Amino acid sequence: MQVHHQPLVSASLGTGRAITSYGFGPDAGDEARPKVYIQASLHADELPGMVVAWILKRRFAELEAAGRLAARIVLVPLANPAGLNQHWFGTQMGRFEMRSGQDFNRRFPELGPELAMQLKPHLTGDAAHNVRLIRAALRDALATREAATELESQRIALMKLACDADLVIDLHCDWEAVAHLYTTPAAWPAIEPLARYLGSEAQLLADVSGGAPFDEACASAWRYLRGAFADRFPIPPGVTPVTLELRGVRDVSHETAARDAQAIVDYLMHAGMIAGEAPEPPPLRHAATPLAGCEYVHAPVSGVILHRREVGDTVRAGETIADVLDPLEDRLTPLVAQSSGVLYARHWTRFATAGMLVARIAGSEATRTGDLLVP
Numbered sequence: 524m525q526v527h528h529q530p531l532v533s534a535s536l537g538t539g540r541a542i543t544s545y546g547f548g549p550d551a552g553d554e555a556r557p558k559v560y561i562q563a564s565l566h567a568d569e570l571p572g573m574v575v576a577w578i579l580k581r582r583f584a585e586l587e588a589a590g591r592l593a594a595r596i597v598l599v600p601l602a603n604p605a606g607l608n609q610h611w612f613g614t615q616m617g618r619f620e621m622r623s624g625q626d627f628n629r630r631f632p633e634l635g636p637e638l639a640m641q642l643k644p645h646l647t648g649d650a651a652h653n654v655r656l657i658r659a660a661l662r663d664a665l666a667t668r669e670a671a672t673e674l675e676s677q678r679i680a681l682m683k684l685a686c687d688a689d690l691v692i693d694l695h696c697d698w699e700a701v702a703h704l705y706t707t708p709a710a711w712p713a714i715e716p717l718a719r720y721l722g723s724e725a726q727l728l729a730d731v732s733g734g735a736p737f738d739e740a741c742a743s744a745w746r747y748l749r750g751a752f753a754d755r756f757p758i759p760p761g762v763t764p765v766t767l768e769l770r771g772v773r774d775v776s777h778e779t780a781a782r783d784a785q786a787i788v789d790y791l792m793h794a795g796m797i798a799g800e801a802p803e804p805p806p807l808r809h810a811a812t813p814l815a816g817c818e819y820v821h822a823p824v825s826g827v828i829l830h831r832r833e834v835g836d837t838v839r840a841g842e843t844i845a846d847v848l849d850p851l852e853d854r855l856t857p858l859v860a861q862s863s864g865v866l867y868a869r870h871w872t873r874f875a876t877a878g879m880l881v882a883r884i885a886g887s888e889a890t891r892t893g894d895l896l897v898p
């Protein structure tokens with residue numbers, strides 16, 4: 524196991540943070556081997572993945588010592604040291620940077636247009652050559668990119684570690700939720716066994732969900748270059764990106780983390796990246812659905828949220844999933860699902876302000892457009 528520390532821009536005098544990464548595998552520089560990149564807690568208050576990463580660190584070290592790693596693996600258990608230090612009167616604030624208000628998982632650099640200009644004269648009819656060329660160009664572009672702030676330097680540091688990976692797994696969690704995941708339609712066939720090992724209840728697919736989150740940014744240059752040159756030069760998808768949502772923020776335990784880590788190890792064995800006999804993946808819990816089909820149920824009025832259905836329940840269009848109570852007016856306002864599907868996530872807060880997002884349902888009909896993720 525190799526340990527690397529990449530210093531971030533110091534936000535203020537007397538402070539200094541770094542991204543710590545762990546490298547495993549036969550030879551960190553052997554590009555013939557596939558590369559897997561796994562990070563956790565990019566939203567710093569989403570801790571289930573951090574525990575999974577800790578278990579994976581020890582498992583990968585054992586597997587490396589046993590000579591069983593067929594892939595190079597880079598693991599970042601704390602992807603957001605800047606956010607881990609944000610607290611507001613005793614509550615951790617890990618999703619948005621408090622200085623800028625920006626979401627830590629948005630605005631990652633998208634390098635497609637820059638690379639297209641640069642690579643156009645060098646692409647050939649050899650797909651493997653093009654892959655090497657694009658990965659080298661991604662590394663070079665990020666190596667020379669200047670960061671003015673700690674937040675920008677954190678984004679670049681993470682992209683540097685992930686930009687040439689074949690598989691990128693970003694570990695997050697939701698407010699209150701069952702396990703679910705985000706990936707692209709093109710990557711879904713490769714990710715499907717992971718969904719099965721994990722017991723993922725909703726598989727949400729989108730080519731572009733908007734805002735340049737980490738997983739999409741890792742794939743965006745490839746998508747752009749394929750769009751620009753696919754008629755002339757063979758360019759493979761390059762990377763399989765997936766964001767795993769490991770239930771809710773309070774679902775942090777030895778037991779769930781051990782199960783989730785085992786699911787990832789089983790998947791890597793199934794994919795041939797770890798030598799060994801993977802168990803047969805269990806059946807997929809629910810078919811994949813378009814991210815654009817997710818219904819975001821908002822409270823039209825303020826009040827106390829009284830849920831009628833639990834996360835993981837399959838609900839039907841027309842069903843009341845919760846009520847919003849105004850005890851002064853003796854009024855219960857029903858929140859009625861417009862779509863049928865798995866109620867995969869809901870807010871942890873039980874008091875709604877008017878317009879607040881309360882719950883999300885994985886509907887099967889794509890109805891939304893624009894930015895598809897929770898703002």
Ligand SMILES: [Zn+2]
Binds near residue numbers: 565569695696
């Ligand atoms: Zn997150």
